[in-house]
Amino acid sequence: MSIETALTRLSTLLGNRLSRSKPDLEAHGHSETHFPPAPPDAVAWPETTEEVAELVKICAAERCPVVGWGAGTSLEGHALALRGGVAVDFSRMNRVLKINAEDMDVVVQPGLTREELNRELRATGLFFPVDPGANATLGGMAATRASGTTAVRYGTMRDNVLATQAVLADGRVIRTGTRARKSSTGYDLTALLVGSEGTLGLITELTLRLHGQPEAISAAVCAFPSISDAVNAVIATIQTGIPMARIEFVDETSAEAFNRYAGTDFPQLPHLMVEFHGSPGAVAEDARRFGEIVADFNGSGFRWSDRTEDRTALWTMRHNAFYAGLALRPGASAVVTDICVPISRLAEAVEETRADIAASPLQGPILGHVGDGNFHALLLVDRADKAEMDEALRLSARMAERALRLGGTVTGEHGIGMGKLGYMEAEHGPGWNVMAEIKRALDPHDILNPGKLVPQG
Amino acid sequence: MSIETALTRLSTLLGNRLSRSKPDLEAHGHSETHFPPAPPDAVAWPETTEEVAELVKICAAERCPVVGWGAGTSLEGHALALRGGVAVDFSRMNRVLKINAEDMDVVVQPGLTREELNRELRATGLFFPVDPGANATLGGMAATRASGTTAVRYGTMRDNVLATQAVLADGRVIRTGTRARKSSTGYDLTALLVGSEGTLGLITELTLRLHGQPEAISAAVCAFPSISDAVNAVIATIQTGIPMARIEFVDETSAEAFNRYAGTDFPQLPHLMVEFHGSPGAVAEDARRFGEIVADFNGSGFRWSDRTEDRTALWTMRHNAFYAGLALRPGASAVVTDICVPISRLAEAVEETRADIAASPLQGPILGHVGDGNFHALLLVDRADKAEMDEALRLSARMAERALRLGGTVTGEHGIGMGKLGYMEAEHGPGWNVMAEIKRALDPHDILNPGKLVPQG
Numbered sequence: 001m002s003i004e005t006a007l008t009r010l011s012t013l014l015g016n017r018l019s020r021s022k023p024d025l026e027a028h029g030h031s032e033t034h035f036p037p038a039p040p041d042a043v044a045w046p047e048t049t050e051e052v053a054e055l056v057k058i059c060a061a062e063r064c065p066v067v068g069w070g071a072g073t074s075l076e077g078h079a080l081a082l083r084g085g086v087a088v089d090f091s092r093m094n095r096v097l098k099i100n101a102e103d104m105d106v107v108v109q110p111g112l113t114r115e116e117l118n119r120e121l122r123a124t125g126l127f128f129p130v131d132p133g134a135n136a137t138l139g140g141m142a143a144t145r146a147s148g149t150t151a152v153r154y155g156t157m158r159d160n161v162l163a164t165q166a167v168l169a170d171g172r173v174i175r176t177g178t179r180a181r182k183s184s185t186g187y188d189l190t191a192l193l194v195g196s197e198g199t200l201g202l203i204t205e206l207t208l209r210l211h212g213q214p215e216a217i218s219a220a221v222c223a224f225p226s227i228s229d230a231v232n233a234v235i236a237t238i239q240t241g242i243p244m245a246r247i248e249f250v251d252e253t254s255a256e257a258f259n260r261y262a263g264t265d266f267p268q269l270p271h272l273m274v275e276f277h278g279s280p281g282a283v284a285e286d287a288r289r290f291g292e293i294v295a296d297f298n299g300s301g302f303r304w305s306d307r308t309e310d311r312t313a314l315w316t317m318r319h320n321a322f323y324a325g326l327a328l329r330p331g332a333s334a335v336v337t338d339i340c341v342p343i344s345r346l347a348e349a350v351e352e353t354r355a356d357i358a359a360s361p362l363q364g365p366i367l368g369h370v371g372d373g374n375f376h377a378l379l380l381v382d383r384a385d386k387a388e389m390d391e392a393l394r395l396s397a398r399m400a401e402r403a404l405r406l407g408g409t410v411t412g413e414h415g416i417g418m419g420k421l422g423y424m425e426a427e428h429g430p431g432w433n434v435m436a437e438i439k440r441a442l443d444p445h446d447i448l449n450p451g452k453l454v455p456q457g
Numbered sequence: 458m459s460i461e462t463a464l465t466r467l468s469t470l471l472g473n474r475l476s477r478s479k480p481d482l483e484a485h486g487h488s489e490t491h492f493p494p495a496p497p498d499a500v501a502w503p504e505t506t507e508e509v510a511e512l513v514k515i516c517a518a519e520r521c522p523v524v525g526w527g528a529g530t531s532l533e534g535h536a537l538a539l540r541g542g543v544a545v546d547f548s549r550m551n552r553v554l555k556i557n558a559e560d561m562d563v564v565v566q567p568g569l570t571r572e573e574l575n576r577e578l579r580a581t582g583l584f585f586p587v588d589p590g591a592n593a594t595l596g597g598m599a600a601t602r603a604s605g606t607t608a609v610r611y612g613t614m615r616d617n618v619l620a621t622q623a624v625l626a627d628g629r630v631i632r633t634g635t636r637a638r639k640s641s642t643g644y645d646l647t648a649l650l651v652g653s654e655g656t657l658g659l660i661t662e663l664t665l666r667l668h669g670q671p672e673a674i675s676a677a678v679c680a681f682p683s684i685s686d687a688v689n690a691v692i693a694t695i696q697t698g699i700p701m702a703r704i705e706f707v708d709e710t711s712a713e714a715f716n717r718y719a720g721t722d723f724p725q726l727p728h729l730m731v732e733f734h735g736s737p738g739a740v741a742e743d744a745r746r747f748g749e750i751v752a753d754f755n756g757s758g759f760r761w762s763d764r765t766e767d768r769t770a771l772w773t774m775r776h777n778a779f780y781a782g783l784a785l786r787p788g789a790s791a792v793v794t795d796i797c798v799p800i801s802r803l804a805e806a807v808e809e810t811r812a813d814i815a816a817s818p819l820q821g822p823i824l825g826h827v828g829d830g831n832f833h834a835l836l837l838v839d840r841a842d843k844a845e846m847d848e849a850l851r852l853s854a855r856m857a858e859r860a861l862r863l864g865g866t867v868t869g870e871h872g873i874g875m876g877k878l879g880y881m882e883a884e885h886g887p888g889w890n891v892m893a894e895i896k897r898a899l900d901p902h903d904i905l906n907p908g909k910l911v912p913q914g
Binding site for chain 1: 557558559560561562582601602603604608613615616625629630631632633635636637638639640641642643644645646648649651652653654657668669671672692695696697698700734735736738739742746797798799800801829830831860864865866867868869870871872873877880881884885886887888889891892894895897898899910911
């Protein structure tokens with residue numbers, strides 16, 4: 001019973017779709033962020049659910065760790081192979097299996113990326129809205145319960161995965177959920193797998209909710225004298241029931257970063273960027289009513305547009321915020337943070353975080369999905385400088401503690417991975433042990449992504 | 458170790474809030490539908506989470522079954538005490554603990570009913586939308602993953618429970634979720650408890666999402682020459698992105714029932730009843746565009762109104778559909794069915810069901826939440842007539858099989874309880890065993906609502 005024996009057997013199963021080459025191991029052993037590399041012992045490229053099931057059965061028999069791999073875009077090192085074993089790369093399982101246009105759902109394989117899916121959907125009048133920024137795989141997005149700019153309107157992966165097929169730790173293949181829009185038949189195994197970060201099963205098929213491409217889109221941007229004015233405008237907008245498709249907050253440092261990076265001329269103030277989806281009449285009315293609320297909260301420079309090129313420029317800028325932020329300090333890396341609080345506490349959370357950063361030697365633009373109460377600070381560091389890294393991690397820890405103190409969560413959308421395991425007990429208390437009990441029941445030999453999510457040792 | 462010892466200890470804990478009187482046992486031992494009574498050995502009325510935890514600890518030590526009790530409005534006998542033990546009646550835990558208006562959430566105790574909650578919310582401009590018809594308790598609605606007429610817009614209990622406090626089978630108290638709108642911190646224990654029908658834990662506190670009371674509401678009703686025309690109009694409306702708050706289908710037998718019951722003059726045809734929520738301009742536009750779609754699908758008699766009295770009349774009629782249906786056959790009872798299919802298969806599912814009923818000696822109006830693909834047949838029976846009951850159960854079984862064949866689920870919103878346990882293997886396959894493994898991990902002595910949800914014996 002050993003990893004070596006497992007790899008010999010897997011080689012027979014997969015032929016040259018199992019690799020032990022150094023470049024392949026390195027490519028599947030690093031993360032996008034600051035965690036030390038942890039390569040697997042081999043990389044597998046299965047092509048069918050049956051192959052994944054066979055692979056897991058072999059690994060279960062040999063107690064060989066199994067770690068899923070999507071696009072490698074996780075910011076928390078979810079797919080690092082802490083105990084070696086096999087990285088299961090889903091890039092050869094990347095097909096759209098069935099578009100059900102009338103039902104507004106689609107069945108896909110886990111290795112498909114969200115951008116590929118939306119290209120395939122273009123002619124149908126439908127789209128898949130969850131947008132974490134990176135062109136992640138849909139399997140990875142489900143496994144980490146990803147969200148992004150559109151969650152305020154369309155929800156997160158929790159809301160948009162209707163059903164899955166998954167391979168469990170003993171190689172059993174299960175189907176969870178159906179294509180029906182709702183069901184009351186027992187434990188919600190779909191919701192249990194979504195966000196389980198590969199520790200309970202490998203998702204081999206997903207049925208996703210789709211949404212109609214909006215007939216019209218309008219977008220607006222405006223500046224506020226203070227963070228609390230901006231946040232209060234958002235609260236008022238939500239309470240008025242104006243259906244925002246996106247509402248993003250950027251602080252004055254972010255505005256400065258945009259100006260430097262893209263040659264724009266935003267005042268150095270907090271801004272909101274908002275988008276409305278609907279019929280032409282509805283989005284015009286939404287924008288008009290939003291403008292009134294903005295005025296109530298001392299907003300200025302309110303500009304709205306339903307021209308595609310203006311919107312594209314706006315959201316390109318927002319999507320480039322990471323690079324714009326990095327450009328504030330040439331050569332720097334970023335430690336990316338991610339907390340989410342009840343929206344009534346958001347202004348306080350952002351202001352405390354900004355004061356913390358101001359009092360530190362680091363720069364750190366703040367921006368976030370303000371409709372959800374979720375925000376990030378991009379802490380700019382020289383990764384080779386231990387003192388700077390320590391300071392960034394200290395600021396990040398203080399953000400996590402702040403989120404818990406304000407009734408929120410230590411990660412709104414990036415997941416636990418390597419970076420947030422240390423806060424699980426503080427956030428969940430005895431609930432974290434319940435997670436461990438579920439993990440033990442479904443993966444008694446701890447072969448699925450070991451070292452992650454549940455209490456260790 | 459016995460139920461008797463448990464009751465002695467519970468009597469010390471709760472005093473006269475533990476009852477063994479026959480009327481109390483009977484009141485907590487029956488269901489709204491045709492399942493035989495199964496009274497508990499005692500009824501407990503705890504007042505705090507701590508008391509519930511103490512109660513469960515005693516019952517765990519003595520291996521005494523514990524069954525939660527809300528308003529007793531379940532249609533599937535969820536709360537029948539199949540193995541005796543203690544019914545935990547939450548009627549003394551019925552307070553609103555905290556309204557967080559800015560965050561649009563509320564913290565409540567499980568014994569509060571949805572109508573009581575909405576009365577408490579009236580002055581806030583907010584409301585809790587999930588509406589299963591009955592004035593159920595919010596704890597019961599969460600435990601059974603209830604939904605109803607507004608799910609098409611506002612979602613089910615799955616979507617509207619943000620967080621819980623629950624007592625597990627060993628008396629541990631956990632908190633799941635936070636007041637943040639989203640989180641990626643591990644297994645979604647909130648989603649696991651919602652719909653678990655009291656088999657994994659007793660929910661002692663819920664944090665619920667609230668929604669803004671709509672500024673304007675418009676409602677419309679219209680007739681169609683066929684079920685498929687009505688359903689295709691709904692599909693087109695959804696695909697156009699018109700945000701319906703409710704969209705209900707009633708068949709020609711239901712229309713006849715309304716006419717007889719309420720003196721209305723609906724043509725004996727399938728009808729849609731729809732409601733829009735939003736700004737005055739938006740709901741007017743929604744109604745206008747819906748009218749165009751109705752015309753495309755041969756709809757007739759399209760009437761819309763934004764007058765409160767017209768809307769109230771419409772929805773009162775819809776809410777009275779159960780009684781109107783019963784009145785088709787004076788003295789009859791109803792066997793209520795509940796399946797949910799992908800909407801593209803809905804016309805087929807309804808038409809097959811109608812043909813089945815037409816070929817049987819029973820009458821059965823059909824109506825449903827057509828935006829979700831969820832519908833019910835009210836099969837009118839004389840409960841004392843075994844042949845009629847057998848026929849109703851045969852029709853119900855054929856509906857469940859039909860739902861599975863068409864890619865749907867055997868219960869959209871009523872839950873498993875006693876009535877749907879026999880279909881769990883067919884719907885979930887090996888996933889049903891996974892539910893059993895989770896149940897064993899969290900309730901190894903099977904004291905929480907034993908005999909329900911998971912494979913037995």
